[in-house]
Amino acid sequence: MDDGLPTARLVRRLLLVVAAMFAFGFALVPLYEVMCQAFGINGKTAGAYTGEQQMDAARTVRVQFLASNAAGMNWEFRPLQDELVVHPGASHQMLFVAHNPSDRPMTGQAVPSVAPARAAAWFHKTECFCFTQQVLQPGERIEMPVRFIVDRDLPADVRHLTLGYTLFDITGRQGPQAQAVR
Amino acid sequence: MSAVIEPGHAGHDEHPHGPAPGLMRWVLTTNHKDIGSLYLWFSFTAFLLGGSMAMVIRAELFQPGLQIVQPEFFNQMTTMHGLIMVFGAVMPAFVGLANWMIPLMIGAPDMALPRMNNFSFWLLPAAFGLLVSTLFMAGGGPNFGWTFYAPLSTTYAPESVTFFIFAVHLMGISSIMGAINVIATVLNLRAPGMTLMKMPLFVWTWLITAFLLIAVMPVLAGVVTMMLMDIHFGTSFFSAAGGGDPVLFQHVFWFFGHPEVYIMILPAFGAVSSIIPTFSRKPLFGYTSMVYATGAIAFLSFIVWAHHMFTVGIPLTGELFFMYATMLIAVPTGVKVFNWVSTMWRGSLTFEAPMLFAVAFVILFTIGGFSGLMLAIAPADFQYHDTYFVVAHFHYVLVPGAIFGIFASAYYWLPKWTGHLYDETLARWHFWLSFVGMNLAFFPMHFVGLAGMPRRIPDYNLQFADFNMVSSLGAFLFGATQLLFLYIVIKCIRGGEAAPAKPWDGADGLEWSVPSPAPYHTFSTPPEVK
Ligand code: HEM
Ligand SMILES: [Cu+2]
Numbered sequence: 254m255d256d257g258l259p260t261a262r263l264v265r266r267l268l269l270v271v272a273a274m275f276a277f278g279f280a281l282v283p284l285y286e287v288m289c290q291a292f293g294i295n296g297k298t299a300g301a302y303t304g305e306q307q308m309d310a311a312r313t314v315r316v317q318f319l320a321s322n323a324a325g326m327n328w329e330f331r332p333l334q335d336e337l338v339v340h341p342g343a344s345h346q347m348l349f350v351a352h353n354p355s356d357r358p359m360t361g362q363a364v365p366s367v368a369p370a371r372a373a374a375w376f377h378k379t380e381c382f383c384f385t386q387q388v389l390q391p392g393e394r395i396e397m398p399v400r401f402i403v404d405r406d407l408p409a410d411v412r413h414l415t416l417g418y419t420l421f422d423i424t425g426r427q428g429p430q431a432q433a434v435r
Numbered sequence: 436m437s438a439v440i441e442p443g444h445a446g447h448d449e450h451p452h453g454p455a456p457g458l459m460r461w462v463l464t465t466n467h468k469d470i471g472s473l474y475l476w477f478s479f480t481a482f483l484l485g486g487s488m489a490m491v492i493r494a495e496l497f498q499p500g501l502q503i504v505q506p507e508f509f510n511q512m513t514t515m516h517g518l519i520m521v522f523g524a525v526m527p528a529f530v531g532l533a534n535w536m537i538p539l540m541i542g543a544p545d546m547a548l549p550r551m552n553n554f555s556f557w558l559l560p561a562a563f564g565l566l567v568s569t570l571f572m573a574g575g576g577p578n579f580g581w582t583f584y585a586p587l588s589t590t591y592a593p594e595s596v597t598f599f600i601f602a603v604h605l606m607g608i609s610s611i612m613g614a615i616n617v618i619a620t621v622l623n624l625r626a627p628g629m630t631l632m633k634m635p636l637f638v639w640t641w642l643i644t645a646f647l648l649i650a651v652m653p654v655l656a657g658v659v660t661m662m663l664m665d666i667h668f669g670t671s672f673f674s675a676a677g678g679g680d681p682v683l684f685q686h687v688f689w690f691f692g693h694p695e696v697y698i699m700i701l702p703a704f705g706a707v708s709s710i711i712p713t714f715s716r717k718p719l720f721g722y723t724s725m726v727y728a729t730g731a732i733a734f735l736s737f738i739v740w741a742h743h744m745f746t747v748g749i750p751l752t753g754e755l756f757f758m759y760a761t762m763l764i765a766v767p768t769g770v771k772v773f774n775w776v777s778t779m780w781r782g783s784l785t786f787e788a789p790m791l792f793a794v795a796f797v798i799l800f801t802i803g804g805f806s807g808l809m810l811a812i813a814p815a816d817f818q819y820h821d822t823y824f825v826v827a828h829f830h831y832v833l834v835p836g837a838i839f840g841i842f843a844s845a846y847y848w849l850p851k852w853t854g855h856l857y858d859e860t861l862a863r864w865h866f867w868l869s870f871v872g873m874n875l876a877f878f879p880m881h882f883v884g885l886a887g888m889p890r891r892i893p894d895y896n897l898q899f900a901d902f903n904m905v906s907s908l909g910a911f912l913f914g915a916t917q918l919l920f921l922y923i924v925i926k927c928i929r930g931g932e933a934a935p936a937k938p939w940d941g942a943d944g945l946e947w948s949v950p951s952p953a954p955y956h957t958f959s960t961p962p963e964v965k
Contacts, residue, residue: 259623260547260548260619260623263618263619263622263623264548264615264619267615267618267619267649268615270649270650271611271615271649271652271653272653274649274650274651274652274653274654275653275654275656275657277653277654277657278653278654278655278656278657278658278661278687278690279657279661281654281683281686281687281690282661282672282683282687285680285683285686289680292750294749294750294753323675323676362676362677364675364676364678370748370750371750419675421675421676422676423676423677426669426676426677
């Protein structure tokens with residue numbers, strides 16, 4: 254019968270497995286992030302881009318802009334233009350309008366996503382209002398810029414991109430947020 | 436015998452004696468049989484409680500329109516029904532059976548860690564007391580489904596969600612301790628000569644289940660901890676506004692969730708693999724392949740989780756991978772069904788209650804497996820997902836699967852537990868009424884599901900009315916029948932024809948070598964296994 258480990262040792266090992274699996278649950282969070290980035294799975298774009306590129310004047314790509322509010326958000330939020338036709342490699346800017354119609358100061362956070370999702374890896378933002386939170390006083394209205402470059406290596410079959418933002422009301426949320434937002 | 440079990444038993448071994456008198460026996464007991472009984476009674480109580488919630492659900496769905504409860508309360512009922520049945524009824528029932536039977540089957544005097552055993556049981560009433568109490572709190576109990584997807588369970592959750600999280604932590608700790616106990620017992624306390632490949636399949640399937648438990652219960656604990664942090668400490672694991680992702684919740688949950696469904700079925704596989712040979716009067720066909728098939732199922736269960744998420748927008752290669760991996764599970768499962776049928780083939784079959792439940796298990800579980808295969812076809816799942824077809828699928832694998840497996844085990848071992856033969860006539864009534872009720876309740880759900888009736892909705896389109904009425908009638912029949920089971924068990928405890936040590940002539944195994952009822956202490960000196 255005593256062909257295994259003594260019970261106390263066995264239990265200690267099993268508890269180690271338990272601890273490791275608890276840690277694994279949390280490790281799934283960065284792992285998920287990495288997988289999504291690596292495979293451009295869910296349209297997540299990377300953080301601020303610092304590279305420079307040569308313009309490819311021979312090719313054009315349509316970039317469409319979308320703005321929508323998450324549940325519970327009451328700001329007016331829209332791009333100044335619905336779309337731009339751009340050359341890969343060139344830097345472009347689009348302005349988004351945000352207006353707080355309420356009678357209290359509010360904080361908003363925009364979360365970007367790119368469709369088709371597999372193109373997200375080739376869509377670079379050099380500057381974006383989504384990198385920070387926006388605090389708007391009652392009735393205040395601002396224009397917020399996003400500067401971007403469509404990568405020259407964007408797969409040839411992608412001729413049309415959509416950059417969408419969802420605006421969340423994060424007034425009153427405490428603690429660390431937004432740093433993680435890309 | 437290991438040093439760890441000695442403290443609780445110091446001085447007991449020389450003179451065998453019975454349990455301590457009075458109520459404190461149950462509070463303080465470290466005896467595997469007492470704890471097994473506690474688990475089984477707890478489980479049955481949870482079964483009746485979760486069952487009453489199902490009755491509320493089916494009463495509301497008896498007709499289209501809102502008649503009996505408000506949608507908010509309906510959501511709490513579906514959520515609590517699922518949570519209580521999964522974590523309160525099915526899992527504790529199998530832990531109870533493990534406590535009672537594993538030491539008897541491998542010739543051990545007790546579980547390896549008797550005091551931890553006591554603790555892991557008594558955590559359960561605390562966990563479920565907490566969970567059920569949320570129903571009476573302002574804002575109501577959990578209403579986000581047993582799968583508690585974020586952000587429903589975080590941003591939009593009722594205040595009581597914190598109690599829910601704590602309850603899940605407690606039951607997780609309880610399951611993990613139970614699993615560690617099973618592993619330590621099976622690996623360290625087997626009688627001389629009881630090699631691994633001589634163990635009854637119930638012990639094998641439980642050993643593998645225990646490994647699944649210690650692998651995935653901590654992940655469940657992790658996911659509810661992340662929810663807790665999102666709700667109270669301002670993190671954003673699942674909140675897109677803060678850079679998190681609600682879809683991440685589903686990945687972590689189902690990484691736990693799919694192995695969890697096998698946690699609920701593998702011990703039943705094991706029990707049925709003991710019962711079918713007994714009533715076929717033939718040894719189990721393909722013992723070794725059964726062991727390997729169980730291992731294969733357990734392994735595969737870790738790489739199929741996203742079949743619950745075909746519609747969230749995973750990439751095409753992901754859909755294909757999870758589709759094929761899921762279908763692969765049908766292979767070892769098919770091996771098992773084949774072996775059960777081959778065991779019955781040309782056997783001298785008799786159909787006492789345990790066998791009736793076991794045969795129904797094989798047939799109806801297979802139907803559930805087939806609907807699972809249909810759901811595993813990713814493009815088809817876009818149509819079936821979140822409809823009653825899914826409800827039909829998992830009730831076919833869980834009711835005539837897990838729960839019939841538990842009933843079969845209960846009838847099979849009741850004579851050993853109580854020392855009396857149960858009332859066979861009533862038990863057959865219990866079987867047939869359950870069989871008819873359960874099929875009436877769940878079979879029509881396939882049809883309404885394929886026709887597009889969504890799950891977790893208190894009202895529905897008129898076109899589904901007739902099938903839903905049939906479902907409700909079947910559910911009421913099934914529910915009421917379970918009171919008959921309670922009566923049969925109480926009657927069997929209180930009296931009846933005395934059971935011999937081996938009440939089933941075709942039975943095989945160490946548990947039948949001790950008298951009925953099994954004495955309070957058994958195998959204080961290990962038996963010899965040839
Ligand atoms: C051949 C084996 C099986 C296959 C191929 C299979 C496949 C599936 C698939 C694809 C789904 C997701 C359906 C959807 O949400 O659209 C599902 C759901 C489910 N299955 Fe299975 N399954 C199998 C066996 C089992 C077993 C043995 C159990 C439990 C004992 C089980 C319990 C469940 C549960 C509880 C759900 C629903 C979870 C929920 O959304 O609430 N399945 N199954
Ligand atoms: Cu699954």
